[in-house]
Amino acid sequence: MVKLTEEMKTAFSKVKIFPVATASKEGVPNVVPIGFCQLVDDETIWIADNFMVKSLANLEENPNVAIYVWGPETGGCFQIKGKATIISSGEKFDKMKAIVNAAKPGLPAKTLIEVMISDVFQCAPGPEAGKKLL
């Protein structure tokens, strides 16, 4: 696992919608926009699953996740890869549900996807695109 730098964490905090990509075990990719996606520490992302269908089915058979961090205020773009654990009860789950319900009452908050970050890549256009940063 790797730890995001302070600069990466600041960029992450400025993004409102993250493209979250998963894949079936046969390698069919899926990508959806996710609002409830937050860092809980330097190396862990929590994604609240409110309406996931294919993403969740993919994660049940293949834990690999990719997300890019980019927006008008990020000053660049990087891609995070990691492995997800699906959590549907317990203390972490309850905490995620409370966060979602406080922000938008009525959302189902049906599962917590906890992603441990394994790699970070440069994702801004240019000759350095694709370079492993962490």
Add this chain to the structure above:
Amino acid sequence: MVKLTEEMKTAFSKVKIFPVATASKEGVPNVVPIGFCQLVDDETIWIADNFMVKSLANLEENPNVAIYVWGPETGGCFQIKGKATIISSGEKFDKMKAIVNAAKPGLPAKTLIEVMISDVFQCAPGPEAGKKLL
């Protein structure tokens, strides 16, 4: 293959940056923001590869692509899945290169990724999320 509706084509035309997801044949997803992504007809997308590394390596071993269409002006979100062909010479390639060079001289425009659309899914939040539209 399926044909996008007029409403979908209008939404597509309003997006400036598309999250393009691919996966390795082992199912490791990758997602990158792509600006040169355009419809050439109702069922075909052209993506200009300027700086692709992992995306191109994935497509060389696994043609599956996923893209979502969403932005401030789209009035919703849908996800497109399709299969890519990598084109690096010939009439289509030359046409893509001319489009890229006219818009941003100096970009490498090293490959054309031609995606034939196979499926379209609802991707806006809510109980219909994930539903197959086409």
